[in-house]
Amino acid sequence: MTATPTSSRTRSRLAAAAASLAIAGAIGVGALTTGTAPVMAEAVSVQAPQVPGFADLVEKVSPAVVSVQVKAKVQPASDEGGLPFDAPDFFQDNPQLKRFFKEFRGGPNGQRFQHRENPNRQPRPVAQGSGFFISEDGYIVTNNHVVDGGSAFTIVTTDGKEFDAKLVGTDQRTDLAVLKVDAKDQKFTYVEFADDSKVRVGDWVVAVGNPFGLGGTVTSGIVSARGRDIGAGPYDDFIQIDAPVNRGNSGGPTFNQSGQVVGINTAIFSPSGGSVGIAFDIPASTAKQVVEVLMKGGTVERGWLGVEIQPVTADIAESLGLKTEKGALVSGAQDDSPAKKAGIVAGDVITQVDGKDVATTKELARLIGAYQPGKSVDVTVWRGGKAETIKVDLGKLPNGDKMASAGKPSEPSGTNSLADLGLTVTKSEDGKGVVVTDVDPDSDAADRGIQPGDVITAVNAQEVAGASDISAAMKEAQKSGRKQVLVQISREDTNRFVTLPVAKG
Known part of the structure; x- marks a missing residue:
């Protein structure tokens, strides 16, 4: 049978297709039998500079940091709530601090532990804190x-x-304590205090402690500020850090990158009760000085000047002819105090102690407190438009605060008007100062807080016995080109100073 052209072409196409399939199959079988792996893309890898960590530092210092467990005497629970466990007195006595600064000591969640063997037995509170060795023999x-x-x-x-x-x-006063472990044939890893004068804002720091009783915990951050005053006491000079610290970190160290202690965790700013990145450390310089005394079994004794002081504002500086708003204005020298015996009086501005500048009232307290009782110091004061140096033999800081006696105002007898000041005054019965009997509510005197019953005892360090003395002092200040006068006020046995403009408006 003879094939047609169409059928011949069809058979040719089928043969070609079969050959192609055979070749493809041979290639596929060859790929499987030879074991050649398919080509894959490489995993992502970035060659970038590595940020230095704190692992080496932590490895070295951690053995020196300890958890402190404190068994306390049982005390009745308070119905008032407040801070966990027993916060320091300076927190309890200050409503603002009590609200914002949470003392951060205690066991997990701050709970008190129940005696397991006898659930009816009175619980014995256990607190958790932190600490660190400063000597190999266990201090x-x-x-x-x-x-x-x-x-x-x-x-x-x-x-x-x-x-x-x-x-x-x-x-x-500095919220510091020293414990001692007596362990025979045991040498402890310890750390040393840094020179915190070299600590700068922005430096890296590492805090190690026992937050919430969890044991050794490490956090890092930077120094956020120095010289912080949180209202804890007269010696406030805290280092602020942003390394997270919480309850239980109290007493724990903050290290610099050399493994030295730059500060001791003592307080946090915490509206919520937890860390918000604002913590405060006792500076190493303060701690070192106090700890050395405590280790010897002694008590810390501080120098005492015996003055009531207040800050120097711009108005006060101008009224006294001071070029800067620095120093501590003496509002009174306490009875039988070293300051009074040496001749320091109300109206003096203390600008230096032994050549060291006094910028603020807190700085004066710290400088004086750093001296031992009996130490003789040179106190520089600004008085009558010039600087004078007075030698003072410091006393011992008493346990309680002494207040200067200024004499309470007597009943008025006859009044005089000081219309430009918005005041009506009368002579006091003892002849020392004038008693304010009325204050214009729209006056500068009212704005400065002067009240009826206040006794004006001096103007620009000049004692006054009547309204005419006040007017004369105002005129003298005006002639000197001053815009303000410094008025000394006695109220409820306490002295303070306010400024008033020389002329109304």
Whole structure:
């Protein structure tokens, strides 16, 4: 049978297709049998500079940091709520601090622990804090508020070992305490204090402690500020850091990158109760000085000048002819105080102590407190438009605060008007100063807080006995080109100063 052209072409196409399939199959079988891997893309890898970490630092210092467990005497629970456990006195006595600064000591969640063997037995509170060794023979630094009220103390190291400790000494004013572990044939890893004068805002720091009783915990941050005054006391000079710290970090160290202690965690700013990145450290310089005394079993004694002081404002500086708003204005010298015996009087502005500048009232308190009682110091004051130096033999800071006696105002007898000042005054019965009997509510005097019953005792350091003395002092200030006068006020046995404009408006 003869094939047609169409069928021949069809057979040719089928043969070609079959050959193509055979070739493809051979190639596929060859790929499987030879074991050649398919080509894959490489994983992402970025060659970038590595940020230095703190692992080496932490490895070295961690053995020196301990947890401090404090067994306290049982105290009745308060129905008023407030801060966890027993906050320091300066927190409890200050409503603003009590609201914003949360003392951060205690066990997990701040709970009190129940005696397991006898659930009906009175619970024995246990608090958790932090501390660190400063000597190989077992001296430990922590906060006073961590150990305050404690009856027994246990130290737990990073490797879980427990040691009984005894309380060597405390200093409430700086919130510092020293414990001692007596362990035979045991040498502890310890750290040393840094020179915090070299600490700068922005420096890296590492905080190590025992937050919420969790044990050794490390956080990092920077120095946020220096010289912070949080209203804790006359010696406020805190270092502010942003390394997260919480309850239980109290007494723990903050390290610089050299492994030295730059500060001791003592307080946090916390509207919520947890860390918000604002914590405060006792500076190493303060701690070192106090700890050295406590280690010797002594008590910290501070110098005492015995003056009531207030800040120098721009108006006060102008009224006294001072070029800057620095110094501490003396509003009164306390009875039988070193200042009064040396001749320091109300109206003096203390600008230096032994050649060291006094910028603020807090700085004066710190400078004087750093001296030992009996120390003779040169106090420079601004008086009558010039600087004078007075030698003062410092006394011992008393336990309680002394107030200067200024004499309470007597009943008025006859009045005089000082219309330009918005005041009506009368002579006091003892002839010392004038008693304010009325204050114009729209006057500068009212704006400055002067009230009926106040006694004006001096104007620009000149004693006054009547309204004419006040007017004369105003005219003298005006002739000198001053816009303000400094008025000394006595109220409820306390002296203070206010400024008033020389002329109304």
